[in-house]
Amino acid sequence: MSSVFENAQGVYYAANAVDGLVADNSRWLADPSSTQPNTIEAKLVSPHRVGSLHVYSGFQNGSSVSDPLADFNVEFYDGTDWISAPISSVSSGTATGNSVTGNTSAELVVNFSEVVAIENVRLTFDQNYGRIRELVVLPRTNSNESEAGFPLGTSVQRAAKPDTQFAEFGDAWFRIAARGSSDVLVASEAGVTQTDSGNLLLQESRFQLLYSYALDAYRIRNRVSGRALEVENASLLSGAAIVEGEYSAAPHQLWRLETTDSGYYQLINVWSGMAIQTSGGSSAELTQQSVDTSTNPINQQEWKPFFRDDYFKKGTGGWVGSYGTGWAYNWNRSDPDLPVDQFYVPMQHRAGWPDFSTLHTKYGDWHRDVKPSYFLGFNEPDRPEQANMTVERALELWPRLENLDLPLISPVPATINASNTWLATFMDDADQLGYRTDYGAAHWYAGPNVGSVFNRVDAAQDASNGRDVWLTEFSVVDWSGGSGNWTEEDIQSFILEFL
Known part of the structure; x- marks a missing residue:
């Protein structure tokens, strides 16, 4: 549009x-x-x-x-x-x-x-x-x-979306500090308050900022409880308390981040239009108050996210057991065997499967899930036995995936090199059309050479016009049918170095 x-x-x-x-x-x-x-x-x-x-x-x-x-x-x-x-x-x-x-x-x-x-x-x-x-x-x-x-x-x-992007905060945990005092938000079953910034290890002060494309707003989710910040009882009144609630799509759980200066924001509730404000000091009460619209708003309404650590990035293709991973995917839209401590990433494998006509039925489930949701594009469209799609066909279908309002990973070709420009052509054309693609993707299969893996990821990033890349399949393999000129120790060393 x-x-x-x-x-x-x-x-x-x-x-x-x-x-x-x-x-x-x-x-x-x-x-x-x-x-x-x-x-x-x-x-x-x-x-x-x-x-x-x-x-x-x-x-x-x-x-x-x-x-x-x-x-x-x-x-x-x-x-x-x-x-x-x-x-x-x-x-x-x-x-x-x-x-x-x-x-x-x-x-x-x-x-x-x-x-x-x-x-x-x-x-x-x-x-x-x-x-x-x-x-x-x-x-x-x-x-x-x-x-x-x-x-x-x-x-x-489509016209361009707002400047705010999911990747601005992405897969990470943040401490959210007040201006002036630098005391940080802390949430627990007892409520939402502030705590002294000196306790850097306090897990209750770690939050994810989960972006909703549909509403251009964030849910602020606590690491320990998995619950999200909200206005108590969905109140529209000044002075209502900021509390935790079960993660949902309710508007009183959605927050817009309005930039002030130097990386600080006012956290404005979508439902009430009011901002989170602290009464100041450690263990201070947090309430919603009318937004200070002056050029230099009061410090009690200004907050800054400070990066603490990454969310799990290692996952598995299909669920094969726990190897210190945090997520898994398959060529479908669900995995009933996935344990509750893992999050699932669905995929549209090809044009005809899973059935596009049922895609919209999963929208609510994916947006209500307390775990992060992403969506993987078509699998190896450059191979006849996989998605087998032209760039034109993939672009024709891509807006349907955009409408899921989830961070989108590009289609992933089997090969990325000078003679196979499928991914680069798709990304260039999608960018020109104004379509949203948030990450690139790559597969890699070759001998145990870490440099070769990085070269493939770098090639995928170049083809994706600088986007971060998901490596969703990789393995040591000898395509000639032999066992390769390497030992089991070579493979173990490769895995340790790469991971």
Whole structure:
């Protein structure tokens, strides 16, 4: 999704209008202070003849949706010029030419007569606080068209996400210190307070900052309890206590990190809009208070994450027993045999398996899990007996994986070298299209040479345009069918040096 004017208010970015979620917390909200008319534009990945446009607008007001987009114009870009969209009918209101007036439906269907293939769809309107919860573009459904029925709204080019990225804090534990006193947050079953910063070994003062792409906010999870910071009883009142709660997707457990200076942030609750504030000193009470919006906010509202140590990075392909690892994956979306102290990383192995039509059913499970969630892309797409996919096909399907709102690991080819540029081509094209890929990936199989492994990882990082790399398969192997010119001791030395 891209917009002619990125005139969003707050965090309600244009990308929210095509993320597959029809929800208030995932909508585009036009900035009423911007120059009228407001404009939002959906750019399709490839030209299509468009049959209809579904416009989900307004906002949730109790059991109903209020203030839908009443009047707007629709235009198409045919690759050369913007043209008026030939609207044939609407499910609410009146259609005249390319204009819709008098709409009262929060789920409006706009039908078009046949047109040539188009590349972009644009809506313009003058309504202040115009809210679009989702745009879904559908192709024409003539019986002789193979493209019929697929929602093009899931395959559009998106505007850039906010500057905040998952990797900003990533797989690590942090101590979160107050400005001035440097006392740190500490959480336990007894509550959330501060403690003296001198006790560096106190595990209750270690937190993960787990980023949600869908909401551009963090859950702050304690290392010992596995619980997350929240506002007590989801209160909207100033002075409400900051406590721990069972990890969930509830908005009073989500925090936005607003930069002040020198690496400090205000921790602002998504639900209440208030900031965590300390009363000062060791064992001080923590409450939510109105955000100090001055250029130099009070120290009691400023916090800084200090890195302490990494989260487990070693995992296993399939569960084969504990080897000091923290996670495991397979070529599927679950592993019922995985112990509770391990976290699971699902994969979309290829285009046809696991079934894409059931992918959305796992969204809630992965987002409610107290353990970190990532998602692995297609497995060895450059091999016929594995994913067997062209770069173009992988890019066509990639937005569906983006809609999971999980950190994404790229497809992993079997080979990365000058003669096999599958990964580099995918990453370059995905970056150009504005698609999100958070990590690169690599496999390695060869003789016991640590330098060879690092060369493969370096090649994957270069092909991934500098991203960190997941090495998801590696083993000493002799592809000639022999046992290689190395001993068991050589292999043991290799493993010890590499790990």
